Amino acid sequence: xxxxxxxxxxxxxxxxxxxxxxxxxxxxxxxxxxxxxxxxxxxxxxxxxxxxxxxxxxxxxxxxxxxxxxxxxxxxxxxxxxxxxxxxxxxxxxxxxxxxxxxxxxxxxxxxxxxxxxxxxxxxxxxxxxxxxxxxxxxxxxxxxxxxxxxxxxxxxxxxxxxxxxxxxxxxxxxxxxxxxxxxxxxxxxxxxxxxxxxxxxxxxxxxxxxxxxxxxxxxxxxxxxxxxxxxxxxxxxxxxxxxxxxxxxxxxxxxxxxxxxxxxxxxxxxxxxxxxxxxxxxxxxxxxxxxxxxxxxxxxxxxxxxxxxxxxxxxxxxxxxxxxxxxxxxxxxxxxxxxxxxxxxxxxxxxxxxxxxxxxxxxxxxxxxxxxxxxxxxxxxxxxxxxxxxxxxxxxxxxxxxxxxxxxxxxxxxxxxxxxxxxxxxxxxxxxxxxxxxxxxxxxxxxxxxxxxxxxxxxxxxxxxxxxxxxxxxxxxxxxxxxxxxxxxxxxxxxxxx
Amino acid sequence: xxxxxxxxxxxxxxxxxxxxxxxxxxxxxxxxxxxxxxxxxxxxxxxxxxxxxxxxxxxxxxxxxxxxxxxxxxxxxxxxxxxxxxxxxxxxxxxxxxxxxxxxxxxxxxxxxxxxxxxxxxxxxxxxxxxxxxxxxxxx
Numbered sequence: 347x348x349x350x351x352x353x354x355x356x357x358x359x360x361x362x363x364x365x366x367x368x369x370x371x372x373x374x375x376x377x378x379x380x381x382x383x384x385x386x387x388x389x390x391x392x393x394x395x396x397x398x399x400x401x402x403x404x405x406x407x408x409x410x411x412x413x414x415x416x417x418x419x420x421x422x423x424x425x426x427x428x429x430x431x432x433x434x435x436x437x438x439x440x441x442x443x444x445x446x447x448x449x450x451x452x453x454x455x456x457x458x459x460x461x462x463x464x465x466x467x468x469x470x471x472x473x474x475x476x477x478x479x480x481x482x483x484x485x486x487x488x489x490x491x492x493x494x495x496x497x498x499x500x501x502x503x504x505x506x507x508x509x510x511x512x513x514x515x516x517x518x519x520x521x522x523x524x525x526x527x528x529x530x531x532x533x534x535x536x537x538x539x540x541x542x543x544x545x546x547x548x549x550x551x552x553x554x555x556x557x558x559x560x561x562x563x564x565x566x567x568x569x570x571x572x573x574x575x576x577x578x579x580x581x582x583x584x585x586x587x588x589x590x591x592x593x594x595x596x597x598x599x600x601x602x603x604x605x606x607x608x609x610x611x612x613x614x615x616x617x618x619x620x621x622x623x624x625x626x627x628x629x630x631x632x633x634x635x636x637x638x639x640x641x642x643x644x645x646x647x648x649x650x651x652x653x654x655x656x657x658x659x660x661x662x663x664x665x666x667x668x669x670x671x672x673x674x675x676x677x678x679x680x681x682x683x684x685x686x687x688x689x690x691x692x693x694x695x696x697x698x699x700x701x702x703x704x705x706x707x708x709x710x711x712x713x714x715x716x717x718x719x720x721x722x723x724x725x726x727x728x729x730x731x732x733x734x735x736x737x738x739x740x741x742x743x744x745x746x747x748x749x750x751x752x753x754x755x756x757x758x759x760x761x762x763x764x765x766x767x768x769x770x771x772x773x774x775x776x777x778x779x780x781x782x783x784x785x786x787x788x789x790x791x792x793x794x795x796x797x798x799x800x801x802x803x804x805x806x807x808x809x810x811x812x813x814x815x816x817x818x819x820x821x822x823x824x825x826x827x828x829x830x831x832x833x834x835x836x837x838x839x840x841x842x843x844x845x
Numbered sequence: 846x847x848x849x850x851x852x853x854x855x856x857x858x859x860x861x862x863x864x865x866x867x868x869x870x871x872x873x874x875x876x877x878x879x880x881x882x883x884x885x886x887x888x889x890x891x892x893x894x895x896x897x898x899x900x901x902x903x904x905x906x907x908x909x910x911x912x913x914x915x916x917x918x919x920x921x922x923x924x925x926x927x928x929x930x931x932x933x934x935x936x937x938x939x940x941x942x943x944x945x946x947x948x949x950x951x952x953x954x955x956x957x958x959x960x961x962x963x964x965x966x967x968x969x970x971x972x973x974x975x976x977x978x979x980x981x982x983x984x985x
Contacts, residue, residue: 348935356923356936363920367913407937456916 348404350395351417351470353388354427357381358434358463366456375442378455382431382438385462389431396424401829401839403472411472411840412533418472420836421826422672426469426599429679432808433591434462436801440687441584443797449495449582457494461487461588468596472840474522474532477600478515481564485511488593491585492577503577510563510573518560524553535840537608538833547611554609554616558601565597567657568627571650575634578649579642579699583690586642590649591683595675598656602671605660606830613663621661625755628654632762641689641699641774644766645682648725651759652678655740658756662743668827670739673820677724677732677812684721684805688714691798692774701773708775713799715775720806722771724813726763732812735820855897862890870967871960880963884970891971892978900982911975918968925962937962 361381368374395402396419406415419427437458445454464483471477485508493504526532528549529540544550559570566574574594578586601620609616631651638644656678659671689699695711696704708715724731727738737760744753812819829835870883895903904910929938939959946952 349930352936356927359919359923363916363923366916404935406935407939408935453912 348417350388350392351402351404351419352406354385354392354431355417355463355467355470357385357388358459358466361385362456362459362463365459366453369451369453369456374450374455375445378459379435379438379442381459382435382462385466386428386431386435389428389466392419393424393428395419396421401835403839411842412531412536415476416472416533416535416840417470418535418836418840419470420829421822422599422602422830423469425672425676425822425826426595427466429676430462430465430469430592433588433679433683434458436683436687436805437584437588440587440690440798440801441582443794444582444584444690446495452494454491454494457487457490458585458588461491465592465596469599472534474525474534474537478519478522481515481518481596484593484596485515488589492581492589494585495582497580499580503580507573507577510570514560514563514570517556517563521553521556521560524549524556528553533840534603534607535833535837538837541608542611550609551612551615554605554612555619557604557609558616558620561597561600561604562623563597564594565601565653565657566594566627566650567623567653568630568650571627571631571653574650575638575643575646578646579640583642583686583693587683587686587690590645590686591679594649594653595656595679598653598660598675601657602660602668602675602830606668607833607836617661617663620657621752624654624658624661625752626654627651627657628759629755632759632766635766636762636769639701639773641692641701641770642686644701644770645685645689648763648766649682651763652682652725654759655737655756658752659740659743662747662749662752664743664747665824665827665831666739666746667743668830669820669823670736670743672823672826672830673739674736676819676823677736677809680805680808680812681721681724681733684802684809685718685725687798687802687805688718688721691795691802692718694794694798696774696779701770703780704774705777706775706779714802717799717802717806718771718775720809722767723764724809726767727760728764730813732809732816734813735816739820852897855893859890859894862886862893866890866967870963880966881970883963884967885974887967887971888974888978891975895979895982900979904979907975911972911979913972915969915972915976918965918970918972920965921968922962922965925958925965928958928961 358381361378365374365377365381368377401418401420403416403418405411406417409415441454441458461484464480464487467483468477468480471480489504489508492507493500522532525537528544528546529537531537531540541550563570578589605616605620628651631647631649631654635644635647635651638647656671656674659667659674691714692704692707693699695714696707698704720731724733727733727736737756741753741756744756866883866886869886870880891903891907894906926937929936929940932940939957941955941957943952943955
């Protein structure tokens with residue numbers, strides 16, 4: 347049983363080792379691809395096990411909880427692991443087209459697999475210090491991936507990224523230390539009881555805020571988001587797609603986990619702060635996007651704005667809002683990674699990502715235009731795409747508790763998102779190319795186009811499927827949200843039945 | 846560094862450091878210590894050697910690149926953790942086999958996956974530290 351939980355982490359690590367040893371040969375990239383495929387298989391096995399049994403847990407090295415490291419998967423963890431594997435596979439295919447051979451020889455695929463292992467580990471761990479370790483694994487791998495391939499821009503972005511993320515992990519680590527001092531445990535399930543019984547609830551709230559700031563930097567919420575638009579527009583497109591899809595979501599996931607499982611003693615205070623942070627995040631993100639004219643910078647600011655919706659789902663803290671939050675999380679990963687993929691292919695065809703210097707893609711690459719429309723409109727929340735249901739759930743949850751202003755802001759942000767998407771559409775696809783050239787697909791080698799279009803089409807198909815047939819996904823999110831709000835199952839599975 | 850005293854002393858030091866790093870590695874699996882500290886000391890040995898004879902010479906002495914050593918170490922550590930799969934135990938559960946007895950007190954020595962894991966850690970630390978320091982030394 348326990349191996350079901352271990353394999354989604356162990357497979358990417360093993361792939362990283364083999365891919366690194368084979369980095370000088372063409373085999374390296376195929377090993378990475380095969381490893382990502384295998385990761386998807388083992389993640390699917392995990393998903394099936396969770397669907398059958400509810401919550402599953404495994405104690406590493408046979409050390410009983412709360413003393414050893416526990417791996418736990420409930421519905422939320424399982425779906426995040428599966429979506430990570432899907433994004434990983436899509437990126438592994440995309441990278442076949444984009445990543446040049448010199449970069450492959452520097453160990454690109456090994457770093458990429460380690461990043462996936464780190465993200466998966468963060469989703470599966472049931473131990474707070476172990477979560478910190480996975481954050482560090484992710485940080486090391488992502489920093490290397492950000493600067494790999496060289497160049498002034500990338501180093502500049504990398505320094506900003508790593509400096510701010512180090513501050514965040516430092517705050518997170520201090521929080522862990524304080525929490526351990528107060529409760530004497532770091533097992534998340536055990537913490538739920540220990541925190542509730544702690545004498546000094548004031549200090550617990552302070553620690554909760556430290557966690558909120560630490561995870562908030564990772565998740566790029568207002569006012570801690572400034573590292574994100576400073577760094578996401580420089581690396582390879584495959585990399586920025588993975589970052590955009592997964593890295594900030596780890597922060598959101600950690601917020602969701604900690605503020606439903608552990609820090610629920612003073613919801614009126616902590617979640618109220620999170621609520622206004624979410625509203626400001628949504629709004630500043632979308633306003634920031636309106637001021638940009640670079641494909642990837644617009645998309646980067648939209649990540650921030652969308653993060654606001656997810657944390658809003660958590661902050662409203664009603665069953666329906668959490669359903670919306672979980673649904674949004676999954677939908678957003680697919681859509682946002684896909685938009686970065688599209689940006690990469692557009693750059694191959696038209697030669698740049700600066701919207702003032704490209705154009706004419708609709709005429710010469712209609713397939714790409716169609717594939718852009720799907721995630722772009724899904725992002726903005728157009729029915730019947732996946733983003734519509736995600737926004738619908740959040741707005742409905744806000745209206746249910748008479749939070750009119752919040753519902754209004756989230757609808758307004760949706761409208762402004764359409765503005766940005768139509769700006770990209772108009773400037774990159776409709777207007778003629780400013781240099782008068784025809785950005786035909788022939789400008790990119792056929793091998794590149796083929797490798798890049800497959801993941802774009804695959805993710806777009808998933809968006810459509812979720813959009814037209816949301817029932818099972820909403821049901822799933824409902825169960826996930828129920829487990830978050832009532833983590834009795836989670837606690838008893840990890841610790842065993844308490845006397 | 847072209848100091849004849851340092852070069853001569855380095856020969857002695859490097860050998861001593863190596864023996865000490867292996868000692869730390871082996872001592873660690875029953876008592877505190879182990880792969881991490883052993884790997885650090887092993888790396889120091891190579892760093893002293895590269896300061897005395899130059900990074901090019903040190904790379905030659907290492908035979909394979911430090912990055913590959915680190916990755917092999919990661920692989921060995923992973924395999925040591927996976928071994929418990931065949932015994933039906935969770936990931937990373939130490940597997941112990943006693944030679945000449947049936948417990949810690951009576952056996953002459955033991956064969957176990959904990960030491961294999963520590964060797965993996967040793968190689969990761971050695972390779973990681975060396976790839977960093979060599980990169981810095983060659984820059985200047």
